[in-house]
Each structure stands twice: as structure tokens, then as C-alpha cells.
Amino acid sequence: MSDRVSFDEFDEMNYPRPDRTDFDVLVEKALSRRAFMRGAGAAAVVLGAATALPRSVRAASSVSRLAFKPVAANTLDTVTVPEGFSWRPLVRWGDPLWSYGKDFDPATRGDAASQAMAFGDNNDGMEIFHHNGRTIMAVNNEYVNRDIIYGANASKKPETADDVAKGKAGHGVSIFELTNAGDGWSVVKDSPFNRRITADTPMAITGPARGHDLMKTTADPKGESSLGTWNNCGAGRTPWGTFLACEENFNGYFSSSNPDLVQTAAQQRYGVGIKDWGYAWATADERFDISKHPNEPNRAGYVVEIDPANPQSMPKKRTALGRFKHENAEIAIAANGQVVVYLGDDERGEFIYKFVSAGRYAAGGDNGDLLDDGQLYVAKFSDGGRGQWVALTPAATGMASKAEIAINTRQAASAVGATTMDRPEWVAVNPHKAEAYCCLTNNKNRGQKPNAGGDATPVGGPNPREGNPYGQIVRWVPDGADHGADGFAWDLFAIAGNPTQHTDAFAGSSNITADNMFNSPDGLKFDTRGLLWIQTDGNYSDKDAFAGQGNNQMLVADPETGEIKRFFVGPKQCEVTGLTWSADRRTIFVGIQHPGEKGDSHFPEGGDSVPRSAIIAVWRNDGATMV
Numbered sequence: 001m002s003d004r005v006s007f008d009e010f011d012e013m014n015y016p017r018p019d020r021t022d023f024d025v026l027v028e029k030a031l032s033r034r035a036f037m038r039g040a041g042a043a044a045v046v047l048g049a050a051t052a053l054p055r056s057v058r059a060a061s062s063v064s065r066l067a068f069k070p071v072a073a074n075t076l077d078t079v080t081v082p083e084g085f086s087w088r089p090l091v092r093w094g095d096p097l098w099s100y101g102k103d104f105d106p107a108t109r110g111d112a113a114s115q116a117m118a119f120g121d122n123n124d125g126m127e128i129f130h131h132n133g134r135t136i137m138a139v140n141n142e143y144v145n146r147d148i149i150y151g152a153n154a155s156k157k158p159e160t161a162d163d164v165a166k167g168k169a170g171h172g173v174s175i176f177e178l179t180n181a182g183d184g185w186s187v188v189k190d191s192p193f194n195r196r197i198t199a200d201t202p203m204a205i206t207g208p209a210r211g212h213d214l215m216k217t218t219a220d221p222k223g224e225s226s227l228g229t230w231n232n233c234g235a236g237r238t239p240w241g242t243f244l245a246c247e248e249n250f251n252g253y254f255s256s257s258n259p260d261l262v263q264t265a266a267q268q269r270y271g272v273g274i275k276d277w278g279y280a281w282a283t284a285d286e287r288f289d290i291s292k293h294p295n296e297p298n299r300a301g302y303v304v305e306i307d308p309a310n311p312q313s314m315p316k317k318r319t320a321l322g323r324f325k326h327e328n329a330e331i332a333i334a335a336n337g338q339v340v341v342y343l344g345d346d347e348r349g350e351f352i353y354k355f356v357s358a359g360r361y362a363a364g365g366d367n368g369d370l371l372d373d374g375q376l377y378v379a380k381f382s383d384g385g386r387g388q389w390v391a392l393t394p395a396a397t398g399m400a401s402k403a404e405i406a407i408n409t410r411q412a413a414s415a416v417g418a419t420t421m422d423r424p425e426w427v428a429v430n431p432h433k434a435e436a437y438c439c440l441t442n443n444k445n446r447g448q449k450p451n452a453g454g455d456a457t458p459v460g461g462p463n464p465r466e467g468n469p470y471g472q473i474v475r476w477v478p479d480g481a482d483h484g485a486d487g488f489a490w491d492l493f494a495i496a497g498n499p500t501q502h503t504d505a506f507a508g509s510s511n512i513t514a515d516n517m518f519n520s521p522d523g524l525k526f527d528t529r530g531l532l533w534i535q536t537d538g539n540y541s542d543k544d545a546f547a548g549q550g551n552n553q554m555l556v557a558d559p560e561t562g563e564i565k566r567f568f569v570g571p572k573q574c575e576v577t578g579l580t581w582s583a584d585r586r587t588i589f590v591g592i593q594h595p596g597e598k599g600d601s602h603f604p605e606g607g608d609s610v611p612r613s614a615i616i617a618v619w620r621n622d623g624a625t626m627v
Contacts, residue, residue: 007252065561066531068083069083070515070565073550075540076572077603078606079592079603080569081568085618089614089617090615091614093118094110094115097174097176099190102114102117106610107152108152109152111162117196120169121141122170123592123614124232127237128178128581129243134193135177136177139578140172143249144171145594145613146158158279161283164283164284164285167281168198168230169196171198171230172196173197173245173304174196175196175197176194177193177194195311197229197245199229200227203225203227203229203315204225204315205225205226205299206318207319208319208401208406211224212403215295226299227287231248232245232247233247235578236328239339242305243305244329245306246327247326248346250297250325252279253276254272255273267290270323276288298323303321303343304317320373320406321341322353322355324410325350327424327426328426334356338374339359339360339370341371342429348422349420349445349446349450351418351419353379354389356374356484357371357374358373358375359374376409377391377486381461383460385489385490387488387490389485397412397415419462421463423471425524426438430526435478438475439473439524440474441471442470442538444467462492464492465495469506469539470497470498470519471496471519473495494512496508497512498519498546498547499512502545511564518549518553519538520536520552521534521535523535525579527581529627532558533579535577536552536554537576551570554568571601571604572600573594574594575594577591588618589618590618591613592616
């Protein structure tokens with residue numbers, strides 16, 4: 001299978017959703033709302049729901065806090081930053097992290113041994129940590145571009161066991177030390193903190209699902225340990241200094257040697273089936289064959305906690321945070337000290353979750369197991385700008401135990417009638433006030449098809465457009481300014497669109513113009529000033545409904561005024577994803593994923609070079625702070 005088929009397309013090709021069925025009546029109830037939304041001012045009216053939320057500033061300030069000249073949209077095969085800024089690559093797929101590793105070979109694209117010693121492919125969520133005066137970066141390596149990593153093969157597919165092992169080594173997490181000797185940041189080869197965590201690294205299973213029958217396999221009859229993490233998308237960091245890697249499209253790696261195998265309902269809900277996404281892992285590693293090991297997929301789809309300061313530590317799969325297609329894990333502290341983790345499930349019509357720890361965070365104390373015990377909630381949004389977190393308990397869901405809820409979280413959320421969302425991606429919490437934002441990246445099935453569990457996807461509430469191609473950003477404020485509260489108020493901070501092509505709701509909200517328009521908001525992160533950075537992973541065709549939007553990009557928004565400016569444009573056919581910054585706030589690090597995923601990029605080297613995912617450093621030429 002070519003890289004040109006996305007994970008979403010793969011799921012829908014192999015596990016098609018039913019057409020409209022008995023939920024038509026719910027869609028019809030939304031027709032009056034949809035008709036209203038077709039008005040030219042409709043999106044602005046939806047944004048106007050923000051007036052229900054307490055804001056310290058309502059009108060745009062006379063002095064913008066976005067102090068840079070915005071970048072124009074473009075389709076160049078390079079990175080574009082504003083005037084007065086510069087950039088350069090920090091680390092690229094295949095760069096060795098140890099001096100005994102091999103330099104990247106564009107002819108062979110390396111082998112399993114070289115990849116195990118090198119930075120992984122398709123970097124995504126990342127964080128920087130500081131330990132005893134050292135700077136350590138942890139980065140997710142979500143997946144590998146098959147057409148590129150296997151480009152030396154005539155088939156451009158894995159053909160040998162070593163090919164499969166190379167692909168597995170390209171996944172996971174890369175951890176490495178950084179230094180800045182005054183001439184810019186670079187990777188410290190051979191640092192004792194450098195580490196590769198791959199699809200074969202031993203993991204501890206913790207939390208309510210540990211030891212449950214659904215977690216037991218031939219290799220692990222106790223259901224307490226597993227091998228590897230893969231398809232890690234967004235990330236998170238804990239106040240106690242650990243990295244949270246979030247497993248997303250884990251289902252695309254399993255297959256069946258029995259073509260007549262009938263999947264269970266649980267496997268179907270998660271898209272686990274007969275075919276994989278083209279990696280052929282089951283041909284060299286039997287645990288990925290669901291006809292032989294049907295419980296193995298139950299051991300993937302979690303948030304993995306990793307201690308970057310302790311290379312000998314074992315990563316832990318925190319099952320209390322639920323099993324689904326995780327984007328990131330955003331942490332806040334409740335008024336009483338409990339740890340709150342916001343989580344999105346990135347599939348059409350899936351849900352937004354919140355975990356609240358049973359224990360309380362203590363600065364400098366022993367917080368190591370706070371993510372193992374607590375209550376998982378799912379969000380219900382009402383049309384009137386109010387919402388409620390519904391606890392996923394055995395009594396509410398009809399499930400036998402917290403363990404079953406942790407393993408089959410989607411089914412639990414469906415059972416309590418959670419609000420189906422337009423692909424919930426990253427969540428970001430404002431560091432200066434109690435509010436959270438979530439990117440709803442797009443949903444072509446909104447108002448047309450149910451989700452994978454048969455839940456209706458009616459038009460309305462935070463999902464106001466049928467067949468939504470552009471996405472939106474929802475914002476909520478917890479009651480009492482306490483992230484531990486059960487209730488919240490919500491609005492839409494921005495509705496992406498194209499005002500040059502539409503005059504109705506698809507033009508976007510009032511803070512979207514021809515100068516800052518974008519589609520498919522994905523990555524989301526606040527900086528120290530309380531400004532919101534938005535990264536996109538959408539349609540880069542630059543034509544028809546997306547004319548003038550160019551390549552994927554990164555924008556900066558002021559939550560107080562709604563102002564949005566484009567700061568950055570990535571190279572051809574990339575996703576811009578992952579963001580962190582140095583301790584002195586003078587350098588930001590940005591991820592460029594899958595440049596040339598359809599064969600039309602040579603980033604970052606240019607010429608006729610092999611395209612390589614990379615992390616780049618961006619700084620102001622005058623040396624001033626950036627975030």
C-alpha cells in the first residue's frame with residue numbers, strides 16, 4: 001500500500017461506515033440550525049457565543065501582542081519565517097545519535113541496525129526537559145514513510161525481515177541531549193541521556209487494565225508487560241518531569257494470516273482487522289497477527305509515561321487514561337491539587353476525555369503513580385454553550401469494571417451518550433487562566449455518517465457545519481475556574497474556512513481573513529505569554545476550496561482579542577507538528593513531518609535529495625526572546 005493512502009482513508013476503505021440510517025431524524029432536527037448557518041454572518045454569530053464566557057479583554061487591543069510581520073501563504077519547498085527571523089535544521093530522520101552510528105545513506109536509506117542508532121522518522125509531539133544543568137529533548141516518531149524509507153526497494157515496500165525491523169526502529173520515541181555553545185543548538189552525540197524507544201522496547205502495563213484477561217497473551221500470560229510503542233502522535237509533560245507519548249493509529253499495524261477471520265465488535269470499533277497499513281509487521285513478528293494473538297491490540301492505544309532523565313527506566317503504559325487514538329495529553333492541576341489530563345480521540349465522530357487523579361500533586365514529592373488511579377470522564381456539549389463531564393463508571397456504562405472501561409473506552413463513552421466531535425486533536429490549557437482549547441481538525445462525515453460505533457454525528461453545538469472540510473477550535477472554561485469541576489461553558493474560538501471562496505459559514509469565523517486563513521488545525525500549544533500557537537495538517541492542494549491556503553503552516557493567536565497571524569509556512573506536502581522552546585525562550589523548535597509524502601519535496605537538503613522529516617530551530621535575528 002502506498003504512503004499516499006492516509007490512516008483515515010485506510011480505515012474507511014477497510015472498515016466503511018454505514019450510510020445514513022436511523023439517525024437521519026437527528027440530522028433533520030439540525031436542518032433549521034444548518035439553514036441559519038448558511039447566512040454570510042453565521043460563523044461570526046457562532047464565534048459570538050464567546051460573550052457567554054468570562055473574558056478579561058473583549059475588544060481588540062490597539063497594540064497587537066503578535067509583534068511580527070505575518071508570512072504570506074505559499075507552496076514553496078522550504079520553511080518560510082517572518083522578516084527578522086532565521087531557521088536551520090536541528091535533527092533529521094536518520095541522523096545518528098551516537099558516534100558509532102552510521103550517517104544517513106540516501107542510496108539505501110539505512111538498515112535496521114543504523115535506524116536503531118538514529119533519530120526516528122516523522123517526528124511529532126516533543127518536549128524539552130532540564131536535569132542537573134543538562135537540556136534533554138524527547139520527541140515522538142509517529143510512523144515511517146513507506147515509499148521513502150523503503151525507496152531503495154523496487155516495490156517501495158518492506159521485502160525482508162530486516163526491512164520490517166528497520167520500520168519498527170523508525171517508530172517510537174527519540175530522546176537526546178542538546179547543547180548550545182553560542183553558535184546555535186545541536187545534538188550531543190553519545191550523551192548518557194540519548195535513547196531510542198521503539199516498537200520492541202519493553203513496557204510496563206499499569207493502572208486498572210493491568211492483569212485483566214483481555215490483556216493476557218501467550219508471551220505475557222499475566223497481562224502485565226508488553227513490547228513497544230508506535231504511532232505516537234502528540235505528547236505531554238507532567239509537573240514531575242516525565243514525558244507522555246500518546247499512541248494514536250495503533251490499529252494499522254495488525255493483520256490476520258487467516259483471511260476468513262471474523263473480527264470482534266471491539267476490534268471493529270478500533271479498526272483492527274485483516275489488513276494492515278502496509279508495514280507487514282506480522283510477517284516477521286507473530287504478535288501482530290490477530291488470528292493467533294487476538295488480545296495483542298488491547299495492549300496498544302494508551303498514553304506512555306517515560307522518564308527522560310533516567311535512560312534505564314522502563315516506560316509505563318498508563319491504562320487509566322483510556323484506550324483510543326490519542327492525540328496529546330494536556331495536564332492541569334485542579335483547585336484541590338488533583339491532576340487533570342485532557343485527551344482527544346482523533347477519529348471522525350469520536351470524543352474528548354478528561355482524567356482526574358485520585359491522589360494529589362505535591363511539588364517535590366512522590367508523584368510517580370498519580371496517573372494510575374483516578375476517574376475518566378467524557379464530554380457532553382449542549383447547544384446553549386454549556387457542557388458536562390460524564391464519569392465513565394461501571395454503573396454508568398454497563399461495563400463490568402474500570403479495567404474494561406480502560407480497554408474499551410470508546411464503547412464506554414458511546415454508552416453514556418457523549419458528544420461526537422469533528423476529530424479531536426491537541427488540547428492546550430492556558431497557563432494564565434482556567435480555560436482549555438481543542439482543535440477539531442475536520443470531519444467529512446459530519447451530518448452524513450455515524451462514527452465507527454454507530455453514534456449519530458448531527459450538525460450542531462461545537463460541530464456546526466455539515467461535511468466539515470476546514471475544522472474549528474473549541475474553547476471551554478471550567479466552572480469555578482477549577483479544571484476539576486464537572487461543568488463548563490464553551491464557545492468556538494475560531495472556525496477555519498476560506499473567505500475567498502465562500503460567503504456562508506464555510507468562509508470561517510470573523511477572525512479568519514484572506515490574510516490568515518487555514519484549514520485543519522491540529523497541533524496546539526500555549527507559550528509563556530499566554531499566546532496560542534496553532535499548527536495545521538490539512539489539504540495543501542492550494543486550489544478549489546483550499547485556494548490561497550498554500551502549504552501547511554503555523555499561526556499565533558491572542559486568546560484575549562481573537563487576533564490570528566500566520567508565523568510560519570512549511571515545505572511541500574508536510575504537516576507542521578510539534579513545538580517546544582529553549583529555557584531562555586530565544587529559540588523555538590518546530591516539527592516538520594512527512595515532507596513530500598506524495599513524492600514532491602526535497603526538504604531539507606534541496607536539490608534531488610531524499611525528503612526527510614526534521615526538527616528545525618527558529619530564532620529572532622536580534623537575539624530577543626520569542627515566547
